[in-house]
Amino acid sequence: MLTAVSPPFSAVARAAGSRMTPWRVVQGTYRRFGAGLPYLPDPMDPPLEEHQKDLGALYGLEFRSDFDFGSARRNTLCEMAEAMLPDLGHDVDEVDLVVLARQTPDADFRRSVACWLNWRLPLAPTPVAVSDQGSAAGFTALRMAHAYVTSAGLRRALVVLADQTSFAFDAPSEQVPATDAMAAFVVEPVDPDDRALPACVLPVVPDHVASAASQLWQRVPTPLSETLVVVGPGIDPALFTGAAQVVTAEPGMPSTGVWGQLAERRFGLPYAALIDFAPGPSLLSIALLDVTDLRRGDS
Structure with a gap:
């Protein structure tokens, strides 16, 4: 950070x-998402609610008084990324690096979207992520893509930027997005030799x-x-x-x-x-x- x-x-x-x-920029797409799926029923054990409580307890945090897992809905980063992949066409099949930029934690952190994209895409691109920088995160992601591509012999990167609104805990107002959204860009250097x-x-x-x-x-x-x-x-x-x-x-x-x-x-x-x-x-x-x-x- x-x-x-x-x-x-x-x-x-x-x-x-x-x-x-x-x-x-070879390809780019942007989507806003609706309310998403309900948190419950949760097929995994232990359930997400238990995970969240345990993590919050480490920092003395409790769930927001208006947050209820029984009625809340969410779009996970993996669900948003899966919905957007068809928009990127075959260009995304040629990326060998994925960089995720986000400000807020995933609504369900048990699945890493960067690792999911590593599994989902044909070249098994190297997954990295950046957060806790506010609106600077996407720019740092592009710098990270530059560092990996120019030093590791990679060709193309997928830069993914995500906003998410579902929070079990209170968050500073400037960190809370207006809606769930994701942008994704397939990028590459114009001149691979230009550092x-x-x-x-x-x-x-x-x-x-x-x-x-x-x-x-x-x-x-x-x-x-x-x-x-x-x-x-x-x-x-x-x-x-x-x-x-x-x-x-x-x-x-x-x-x-x-x-x-x-x-x-x-x-x-x-x-x-x-x-x-x-x-x-x-x-x-x-x-x-x-x-x-x-x-x-x-x-």
Whole structure:
């Protein structure tokens, strides 16, 4: 887990000077889900309710007063991923790495979606996951994909971002999504020999977000007039002068926000810059993507 105490602003300037390059998005899809299945009956023994109570007791936590396993419903990450796989077509059959990004725990943590995808996909892709970074998790996932692909001889990665609303315990309001949703992208480097990063995650104090975002935008190597900018809520769209188009992601979707916006809509531009700020860990993130060949799954 990356935790951040904001450094001197000069550190942001140095990080912004790092060379970046877009990664190609081959396929992308985004879905919202309804109420899901009931928790009960639970075919496994011991049941999930017992697991949850035991884990909560370790931290002195009790179930929310309004949460009842007998009436609550949920979408597990595995159920959402299974529903989305057909949207990704045959492109997903060629991935050799899976990176899951999420803010909240799985409604049923007894099945790991990253490991399930390792079992489900033909090349048995290496499964890794990142969490506890708010909206920065997806950007860190892309950085992790870069690290694995460039150092381990891999070719393609599947980056999965998930939001989930079912909580047995109280959670900070900024961590609770508005609805269950999942976004997934098949990505690969445009040039396998280019080691420049496709994403950057910086610790930034809230008062410096606008200045830091402006600096990052000035370093974007793609033609600005051909670049779509998708920003998270709270980031001023006016900062990104020269962009072909600037859109703001809807609030209340800490993991899928800007990514879902990209996958859900057809913008017709060759490049995309995704920029978001996670207030909890105070992380400002940017990702550069080549979406020229992006094929979007049905949503």
